[in-house]
Amino acid sequence: MIRAVLFAVLLALPTVVSASSVRLKDLVEFDGVRGNDLVGYGLVVGLNGTGDGLRNSPFTEEMMINILERLGVNVGGEQFRPKNVAAVLVTSTLPAFSRAGSKVDVTVSAIGDAKSLLGGTLIMTPLNAADGDVYVVAQGTVIAGGISAEGDAARVVHGVPTAGIVPSGGRIEREVEFEFSTLSSLRLALRTPDFSTAEKIENAINTALGRRVALMLDAGTVELDIDATGMRSPAHVLSRIENIIVEPERRARVVVDQRSGTIVMDENVRISRVAVAQGNLTLTIDETPVVVQPNPFSEGETVIVPRTTAAIGEDQGTGLAEIKPGTTLKDVVSGLNALGVTPLDMIDILKSIKAAGALHAEFIVQ
Known part of the structure; x- marks a missing residue:
């Protein structure tokens, strides 16, 4: 019974395509089907003493005065130094084909000396596009991306508490005109x-x-x-x-990150005939493909079975080692890994092979 159920489940699964096959929507951008970047300047209030120091951020005080006056509160000539207000830049993206009344997420980032936006509320902020028109109005509770704890003599910060998001905090007020x-x-x-x-x-x-x-x-x-x-x-x-x-075609590419020692390579990378020596290591790669033929008068095809021999040894006065033409980068890296070569040394070897013109791939160093 269990076998029958498993067999039925397997039949119900979609057909598996080649690992290198990709949907068209993942390969191209459709002309006109794009988002539009928005930006605005606003205030986050309700902070627990972690807002801007108004003496160091006078623009925060000016904006707060303007908002209060628009609400009918006259604060002209008054001196106040609240610690629960922070000036922020608000950014968002207007999705393609979005309609008025829909909601989008907005990102809030402090631009003053606020220590944390945790628990704050973004006050109504218009977001403008590159043409200067207002397309979204944002408001809501900020969800900060970190935690900050402070005592009399020490402070601990985890993550980035001065930036956060307001989920569905932006309401679309204007649509992009595109027929x-x-x-x-x-x-x-x-x-x-x-x-x-x-x-x-x-x-x-x-x-x-x-x-x-x-x-x-x-x-x-x-x-x-x-x-x-x-x-x-x-x-x-x-x-x-x-x-x-x-099934897209890809350029042969090698990407290395020297800070973390990360190496990412494409399967199409090839190495020409070259001699390599690094420190006290010698590397030898040999390709000896074998041709296998069917029996006489039998149905079958002649195939070529690849055979690769990779050897690495300690320096015994042997000098340079030769890498045969057509060797893949995978063979070289596998041989170096077998000996325990560090990623940084491996990156230096690959850079030297590329500088010699023997590494046939786009080499990207981050």
Whole structure:
């Protein structure tokens, strides 16, 4: 009974695609389907003595006076130094196709000498876009991202208590004017430009729709003819093609972080013939592929079985070691790992191989 249930569950699971296959929506940006950045300046009140020192942040006092006067409170000529108010910058992103009345999250960051925004309340703050218009009005309780504890002689801070978020604290008041439904053509912008990937996207779309509606313009752009699809609107076209599976091509790349000793490499990295010696270590990589043929008059195919021999030894006066052409970076790193070479030494070796012109990949150092 249990076996039957497990078998039924396995049949119900979706078909597993290749690990390198990606949905079209994860490879491209659709022209016009984008968010808009917003920013505003406001006040957080209700802090437990952790706000701005108004003597050091006079802009906080000026803004507080303006808010109180708009509320009908006359504070002209008064001297007050509250510790429960902090000036903040408020940022958010207006999502694509968002409508008036919807809510978005906002981020609040102190710009004065406030010690913590924990427990504060953001007062009504208009958020402007690059055109100067107000699109969102934010207000609500701030959830700070850290904890601060202070005594007479010591202070402990965990995280960043001077920044936080207001979940669903921004209400959209104005919509972005964009007539998406009237578009007759649409461009797909590849997040990682590549001619081979762009051609695969073009072929995949044309195959899925059964007609030539996509055209590769360059390595980063594929143009889609909406009218030629025969569908009712651009939205129907995108809903049809955004889940198309494409296997993207990737450039060989090696990324290293010298601070943490992290090395990330692509499977397509190759190394040309080169000699390597580092400290008292010698490294040898040898590729000896074996050709396997089927028996005479039998059905089968001739295949090549790869065989790699990697050896690393201590310095015995042997000098440089030779790396055969076509060796993968994986073979080199595996050999170095077997001997316990530190990541920093490994990074130095890879940098030297790249400087010699033998490492065929984009080398990125962070």
